[in-house]
Amino acid sequence: MNTNIAFRTGKLVYLRTLLKSLHAETALKWMNDQEVTKYLMRVYPMTAREEEEWMDSQGRDPKNVALAIHTLDGDKFIGTIGLHAIDLINRNAVTGTVIGNKDYQGKGYGTDAKMLLLDFAFNELDLDVIMSKVLAFNGRSLAYGKKCGYEEVGRIPGWIRRQGARHDEVILTVTQERWQPLWEEYKKGL
Numbered sequence: 484m485n486t487n488i489a490f491r492t493g494k495l496v497y498l499r500t501l502l503k504s505l506h507a508e509t510a511l512k513w514m515n516d517q518e519v520t521k522y523l524m525r526v527y528p529m530t531a532r533e534e535e536e537w538m539d540s541q542g543r544d545p546k547n548v549a550l551a552i553h554t555l556d557g558d559k560f561i562g563t564i565g566l567h568a569i570d571l572i573n574r575n576a577v578t579g580t581v582i583g584n585k586d587y588q589g590k591g592y593g594t595d596a597k598m599l600l601l602d603f604a605f606n607e608l609d610l611d612v613i614m615s616k617v618l619a620f621n622g623r624s625l626a627y628g629k630k631c632g633y634e635e636v637g638r639i640p641g642w643i644r645r646q647g648a649r650h651d652e653v654i655l656t657v658t659q660e661r662w663q664p665l666w667e668e669y670k671k672g673l
Contacts, residue, residue: 490550491599494672495592498550498564498599503538506551509560510534513583521645522621523581545569548603552580552596554587561587564596566604566613574611576604580624594627598669601631605659605666612658618643619651628655632662 489497501510513519514529541549549565562582569576580597582588604610615633617624633655641649 491602492555492673493595493599494669495556495595496552496554496561496599498552498596501538501541501549501551501563503535506560506563507531507534507538510538510563510583513562513581516583518585519581519583522618522624524616524643550600552582552592554592559584559587561592562596564600566600569608569610571608571610574609576608576610576613578604578613578615589623591627593623594630597627597631598666601657601662602666605662610659612656615655615657617653617655618645619653620645625653625655628657632657632665634661 488499490500491498508531511529511531511534514525514534520526541547546569547565547567548569549563549567551560552562552564553560561584562580564580565578567577567579578597578600580593582593601613604613615628617628619625619638634657635653636656637654639652639654642652643650
């Protein structure tokens with residue numbers, strides 16, 4: 484790992500800025516992989532131009548922070564994570580994560596990345612609450628959210644249609660107060 488470029492370093496991953504030259508081609512494959520996108524709100528195919536324009540736009544808007552997730556072991560790009568719609572007046576934001584490399588799904592990499600992002604959100608930006616939306620059939624995302632302190636606060640029945648069926652959208656939140664003890668425990672392993 485090149486420690487000069489790490490924004491946050493955890494137990495399994497480090498977060499860094501997205502670079503079109505380094506990340507766009509791989510991210511484009513993920514955004515067009517039905518096994519990955521079935522858990523996302525995006526259903527249309529993504530073009531190379533769209534992916535590159537999105538990456539180019541990162542860093543220009545202080546209300547959005549998108550980062551690449553790299554493994555500490557082998558420095559492999561495995562996903563993206565973001566803090567979006569950052570509202571410094573109401574002290575809240577929304578998160579989203581994609582572990583696009585299927586070999587790293589369900590193995591704690593997303594949890595590690597989320598804890599690092601929440602460290603930034605709560606300890607640097609001093610936000611109060613973070614929201615995440617998850618499709619009800621995405622058990623891995625629901626489980627890792629709960630490991631990071633998220634609780635279900637609502638559900639929109641039948642809101643999303645995937646593969647010919649309607650599914651609930653689950654709304655999760657985590658507060659700084661609820662998350663802080665988890666962070667103190669997490670830091671012991673760093």
